[in-house]
Amino acid sequence: MKEPPGEFELIARLCGKLPRTRRVILGPGDDCALLAPSPRPQLITVDSMVEGVHFNLQWGTPAMLGARALNVNLSDIAAMGGVPTSCVVNLAVRPGLDAGFFDGLYRGLRKAAAEAAVAVVGGNITRANQLSITITLLGEVETQAMRRDTARPGDKVYVTGNIGDAALGLRILQNKIPAVGSARNQLVKRFLQPRAQVAAGRKLARLQPTPAAIDISDGLWQDLGHILECSGVGARIISTRLPLSAAYRRVYGDDCDLALSGGDDYELLFCLRNEISEAALRRHLGVAVSCIGEITRDKQALLVNSTGNISAVSHRGWDQLRPS
Ligand SMILES: [Mg+2]
Numbered sequence: 001m002k003e004p005p006g007e008f009e010l011i012a013r014l015c016g017k018l019p020r021t022r023r024v025i026l027g028p029g030d031d032c033a034l035l036a037p038s039p040r041p042q043l044i045t046v047d048s049m050v051e052g053v054h055f056n057l058q059w060g061t062p063a064m065l066g067a068r069a070l071n072v073n074l075s076d077i078a079a080m081g082g083v084p085t086s087c088v089v090n091l092a093v094r095p096g097l098d099a100g101f102f103d104g105l106y107r108g109l110r111k112a113a114a115e116a117a118v119a120v121v122g123g124n125i126t127r128a129n130q131l132s133i134t135i136t137l138l139g140e141v142e143t144q145a146m147r148r149d150t151a152r153p154g155d156k157v158y159v160t161g162n163i164g165d166a167a168l169g170l171r172i173l174q175n176k177i178p179a180v181g182s183a184r185n186q187l188v189k190r191f192l193q194p195r196a197q198v199a200a201g202r203k204l205a206r207l208q209p210t211p212a213a214i215d216i217s218d219g220l221w222q223d224l225g226h227i228l229e230c231s232g233v234g235a236r237i238i239s240t241r242l243p244l245s246a247a248y249r250r251v252y253g254d255d256c257d258l259a260l261s262g263g264d265d266y267e268l269l270f271c272l273r274n275e276i277s278e279a280a281l282r283r284h285l286g287v288a289v290s291c292i293g294e295i296t297r298d299k300q301a302l303l304v305n306s307t308g309n310i311s312a313v314s315h316r317g318w319d320q321l322r323p324s
Pocket residue numbers: 075076079214215217
């Protein structure tokens with residue numbers, strides 16, 4: 001079995017050419033990184049990706065994995081409307097992976113970090129039975145942070161982009177759903193190579209009043225549930241307004257269950273007090289936006305289906321994958 005490189009050899013390989021920013025006084029190589037202070041409120045988030053839980057090495061390249069590990073963290077900063085600034089990386093390394101694997105992983109991570117103007121300022125490497133990559137990402141608030149607890153009855157509920165593609169892509173990779181051609185490629189790419197909506201999040205946070213927002217990592221229904229619970233409100237979602245991509249429809253038809261329950265899209269869900277047309281929002285944010293429903297006073301989440309039937313989801317059902 002291939003052996004991973006030694007800890008210090010690996011650190012030396014991975015620490016070359018890491019993206020830096022002006023805030024970095026001292027990067028990797030000492031006991032801590034040293035960052036210049038900022039007058040803005042700071043955001044901090046952490047997310048892990050574990051082999052066998054969040055990814056399978058057969059599905060994509062190591063570079064895709066490195067970029068994805070950063071993007072899932074960037075998405076949390078995007079959900080707050082923040083600017084990502086710097087990160088540290090913890091790698092748990094199992095036997096069977098060679099230096100080329102880690103070079104690829106860091107190539108993807110470095111590229112994604114450079115594109116997002118994020119400095120990689122340090123990390124840790126440990127031996128483990130299972131491969132995992134954990135990133136702690138710092139960011140800062142430019143104007144106001146978008147929170148989960150500020151949705152009010154009457155707010156319109158919007159999502160960016162298309163939803164359900166990544167969940168469908170995952171099921172295609174798992175051979176649970178057959179698909180071929182460009183639709184397959186597109187859906188699989190949405191799972192393997194998510195792009196956090198950082199720019200759109202920053203622009204959203206400048207709107208007044210500041211929208212309530214969350215990123216769709218665990219599935220629309222569940223993530224909307226967090227907003228409803230934190231804000232003490234309910235919502236009415238219109239299934240025919242869910243933005244399903246052409247690739248989604250080609251492979252899965254009009255069934256929106258994966259768009260409601262599937263995760264990994266890393267789009268933004270947000271609630272606006274003032275009704276703004278989808279076209280105007282698209283121009284402002286630079287991404288497609290769909291109004292999918294509205295926030296209600298009674299603390300229920302209702303789904304209106306294509307025939308006008310309404311089903312309710314109890315608060316106990318937030319962690320269920322399907323509406324009851
Ligand atoms: Mg999140």
